[in-house]
Amino acid sequence: MVYVKRIIKALIFTAGLIFLLVVASQIFVPKNNTEEDGMDYFVANGFQGEKENSVDVLFIGDSEFYSSIVPLQMWNDAGYTGYNCGTGGQPLSYSLALLQRSLNKQSPKVLFLETNAIYRDQSLAKVAYTMAGECLPILRYHDRWKILKGKDFTETPDYNWSDNDKGYRFYTEVKPPENINHMVPSDESESICRANRICVSAIKDLCDKNGIKLILVSIPSTSNWNYPRHNGVAKLAEELDCEFLDLNLLPEECPIDWNADTRDRGDHLNYAGAQKVTAYLTSYLTEHHLVESHKGDPYYANWDECYDKFMTDTVGAGKEAPQDMVETVD
């Protein structure tokens, strides 16, 4: 009898705790996806403010992506709608979280996943923490106690903010690397940690379940990429049965000039390099008929406005983006 009583007590305690965490999560979750409302990586999360089912292509990855993919160029050239969800030092657990969030309001057709994060080791605990934070937002947004307002207790989330540049960050600085022969052929294959394998598999499963084509992409980078990494990801892509585009090995299709196209000695591309990468990925989508053009569709009318604004306020004005905060991996 004593045991039964104790078990009931433990169950009541656990249920009460879960209830409190759920209630607290409702309070602590940002009520809009803006910086002021405490949204995490609000620029990358801008896709949540886009019109329903309007984003066909998602780019999820780290700073390699937000420096190298210009969604509005893709729109202007081919009428494809894409959003760049790159964040500094993005761990794959967060990539998975972003994909899950995107499915609340969008039905993307293609997901480009940057491969640099595959070699950013993280622990299973980090993955568990990120996923727990998606179920119970209090764990991710607990620090919002500093900015809680009355509306946090009364309103439900309504995400309506989007980044005009669709997640792309504009940089023009030119700093060539010292060594440009980073892709020396090798049979070696760099191993991938267990947590990251689990994350990529989960991303693939989620894509398959929602009819999204997953494409792994390696952005040209002399300091982050090499042949053993290429081999490791190629093997993984084969195992998962998904496409892998290593732009480091496509100098003709994506002709990066390392004397002009990088902003920090080969680590990231600048705008000139980003235009080349975007052009290649746009042609890839066209060649493989993966998405449709929405040019002229009134539902997407604001994309033209965004492009014009991007060309005048960002490119025309030379408005450089600030450096991103890097998420702690462990």
Added chain:
Amino acid sequence: MLSISTYYSLQYLLLLSAAVVFYEIFPLRARRWVMLLFSYLFFFAVSGKLVCYLILSTLSIHHIGIWLSDVQAESKAKLALLGKEAKEEKKALSASYLHKQRCIMTFAVILHVGMLLMLKYTPFAVENLNALIHFTGISYTFRLKKILVPIGISFYTLQAVAYLFDVYRQKIEADKNLLRLSLFMGFFPQIMEGPICRYSDTAEDLWKAERIRYDNLIAGGQRILFGFMKKIVLADRLNLLIKDVFSKYDDYDGFVIALCAICYTIQLYMDFSGTMDVVIGSAQIFGVKLPENFKRPFFSTTISEFWKRWHVTLGTFFKDYIFFPLSMSKPLKKLTTKARKKLGNHFGPLLAGAVALFCVWICNGLWHGAGWNYIFFGMFHFVLILLGSIIEPAAIKVTQKLHIKRTSKPYKFFQIIRTTILVCIGELFFRAEGLTAGFKMFKKIFTNFTFATLKDGTLFQFGMDKQDYIIIGVSVILILIISILQERGMHIRESISKRNIAIQFAIYYALILFIIIFGAYGGNYVPVDPIYAGF
């Protein structure tokens, strides 16, 4: 692969939960093996293959303990055979066996402490040797490959040495049971940061391997929660300020440095005492009562008292195995006798005591780390404790003349503040990135002190805002209130468990939500590695 670097991780909680489940479902005999398996699994997760050092150390003390015990038994047997009249023969025989035991102990100490010295202090020794060589103008540099040091070696080595000394002094019997000794040496909650246990403290509890009791489970869980609060809410939050100021002290004035010294002292206390709460709470779940390592040190009125309340098990180890043996040694006894004649009854014994105290504090400084700032830290406390003893008669006279009641509350309060300030100064040198940096920082407190930084926003440059300081203040006050209640003899956990279930639940929920909401984790917070695990 399982990897654990801190108690404040999901991995540790999972391992602890798994240990609880497996421990509970197995019968008594198997439970001991389950505990040992989880202990080695934990150590493997912390230090990888270096778990072999722990196993070798255990095997070694097992063998040496039995060896000592055999010699002692042989000595007793032979002495018993001799008649009462053979006094000289008995004396010679005793001396011969004592010599043999001392040789064994010397060998054991060289083996264990030598291993610790080799692994932990070789880089420091080589660095200083190179500096000396370069100073003499020779352009040769000794190169050293990176030495991997198992986490917790400083803790389990002292446990091993204490065990052997206790066998040598015949305080305890040598344990012939390797499993029991392995459990004593490797018990997983305490292997990384102590407390430094004596064989008589824990071996029996571990061997009993009693079933997990509900009250122990609840009390242990409460204590673990309290430890998490200290570490995650306070220690990790303060890290933002501390890390920045200690690495870029040139950029800050004396006020910020003084504030940082106070904050570091708070951080160290919250980190280490919080860890002890997790460790002692984890052990309590299994019915093992570990010795307390902290007894509210910031209520100390003297530095000497502070060290009886802070890292208690290290202090008692040094007292029992260094201070007393040295004080009782023939040369120091002679010195006391001579000094007493010349300096009187107060100052005479102080001289020999000072020699023993000096050795204790050199060891204490070096135990904390291989660096001159640690040696200085030890010497700083040695001087303060010695000075305290020397000037005590004068201080009594002065307070009597000034009609200050030494037992009055205001005087006690003054003593507590004075001791706390001295402790903070010591911790400044302890944390400083080198001894030179420590002196520069200390100098700045007096030469560049201004309150201007309170107004110009400097304090909000470290990623900490007003709310962070408020939550630090609130948490410190909360812990202070709990400490005052404990100091007055109140058993808070017991009194909570006597309340009705709704109040109990409300308290637990409040504490859990407090940690979840105000904890410095996720986002841009970088948790500080357990500070004492590195010592």
